[in-house]
Structure formats: structure tokens, C-alpha cells
Amino acid sequence: MCAAKSRWHTRRHALRGASRPLYLWHRPGRVPWGVRRTSLTPTPFAPRAHERRPGAFAWGRPRRDGSRRPSVTTRNATGTGTPATPEPEPAAPASPAAVPDAGHPEAVIAAARGRIDELDGRIIALIRERMAVSAHVQRTRLAAGGRRVHLAREMEILRHYREGLGRPGTQLAMTLLELCRGR
Numbered sequence: 001m002c003a004a005k006s007r008w009h010t011r012r013h014a015l016r017g018a019s020r021p022l023y024l025w026h027r028p029g030r031v032p033w034g035v036r037r038t039s040l041t042p043t044p045f046a047p048r049a050h051e052r053r054p055g056a057f058a059w060g061r062p063r064r065d066g067s068r069r070p071s072v073t074t075r076n077a078t079g080t081g082t083p084a085t086p087e088p089e090p091a092a093p094a095s096p097a098a099v100p101d102a103g104h105p106e107a108v109i110a111a112a113r114g115r116i117d118e119l120d121g122r123i124i125a126l127i128r129e130r131m132a133v134s135a136h137v138q139r140t141r142l143a144a145g146g147r148r149v150h151l152a153r154e155m156e157i158l159r160h161y162r163e164g165l166g167r168p169g170t171q172l173a174m175t176l177l178e179l180c181r182g183r
């Protein structure tokens with residue numbers, strides 16, 4: 001079995017018509033005696049970071065109206081399944097030529113990674129620019145006798161990111177604010 005993955009969706013079970021997938025759940029190296037514990041479970045578990053992205057875990061058979069179970073990112077605190085925040089659609093690539101989708105998987109992945117690196121470079125440059133503008137605002141406010149932190153404005157920013165990116169957007173905004181005004 002593949003050591004890199006800690007969970008597998010059992011396709012055979014899914015094909016037999018199970019209402020949701022079973023996972024072979026692996027906990028590598030977590031036990032002191034070094035044995036992997038493995039179990040097959042349909043139980044929902046705490047999602048990992050990559051599983052909390054919008055759209056993750058929309059598993060299960062489609063309902064009669066064609067909809068699916070809401071993903072973990074949209075279930076509210078009471079677990080009633082009512083979406084808490086509408087999930088934004090991921091932005092489409094700027095142009096199909098920028099991210100080719102045909103050819104050898106290695107070539108497609110290498111090209112897409114090049115594009116991701118380029119985007120990350122631009123994101124970092126934008127964050128640095130934001131930090132400079134934010135520092136300017138803070139210096140101006142401090143010089144006028146105000147405080148470095150403006151909580152009402154921070155709430156606006158958190159809401160903006162949450163509306164744009166869903167719940168993980170809040171975390172991203174908090175990280176940005178920390179970069180801009182310190183802890």
C-alpha cells in the first residue's frame with residue numbers, strides 16, 4: 001500500500017452503492033511502539049487543512065433534487081447541514097493557454113506549477129505592497145495621537161476575506177493583518 005497516503009476512499013464500496021465512502025484510516029508513526037493503526041471507517045473525522053478547502057467532502061449519493069450533502073466547510077456549528085457561508089467558485093485560470101490541460105501528466109503538472117510559482121511571486125509582491133501601505137496608515141494615525149490597531153477596520157477586512165474565500169479566508173486575513181501590524 002502507498003505509504004505516503006494515510007487514507008483511501010474504497011471505490012469498490014462506493015460502487016456497491018454505499019451512501020458515503022469508507023476510508024481506510026492510517027495513523028503512521030503516531031504510536032510509541034511504531035506500529036501503524038489502520039481501520040476502515042465511514043465516520044466523519046476532523047478534516048485536515050487541505051480537506052477544508054471549499055468543495056471538499058461533498059460526498060454521498062446526490063439527493064433526489066441532484067444536490068449533495070454540504071461540505072464540511074459549510075456545515076454550521078450545530079451540524080444541521082445548513083450552509084453557513086455560500087462557497088465562492090474558484091477563479092478560472094486566466095487563459096487556457098496559461099495552464100495546458102492536455103499532454104503528459106508530468107508536463108501538465110510542471111507547466112501548472114510554473115504558473116503557480118509565478119502567481120505566488122505576484123501574491124508575495126502584493127502582500128509586501130500592502131504591508132507598506134498599512135505601515136503608512138499606522139504611522140499617520142500614531143503621529144496624530146491614535147493607536148496602531150483599529151479593530152473596527154480589522155473586522156471589515158476579516159469579513160471581506162470571508163465573503164471572498166469562505167471560512168479559511170478569515171484565517172488568511174488574520175495572517176495578513178499580523179504581517180501588517182504585528183501581533
Ligand SMILES: O=C(O)C(=O)C[C@]1(C(=O)O)C=C[C@@H](O)C=C1
Binds near residue numbers: 134150151153177180
Ligand atoms: O486601515 C487601517 O486603519 C490600518 O491601520 C491598516 C490595517 C491593515 O493592515 O489593514 C492595519 C492595522 C489596523 O488595525 C487595521 C487595518
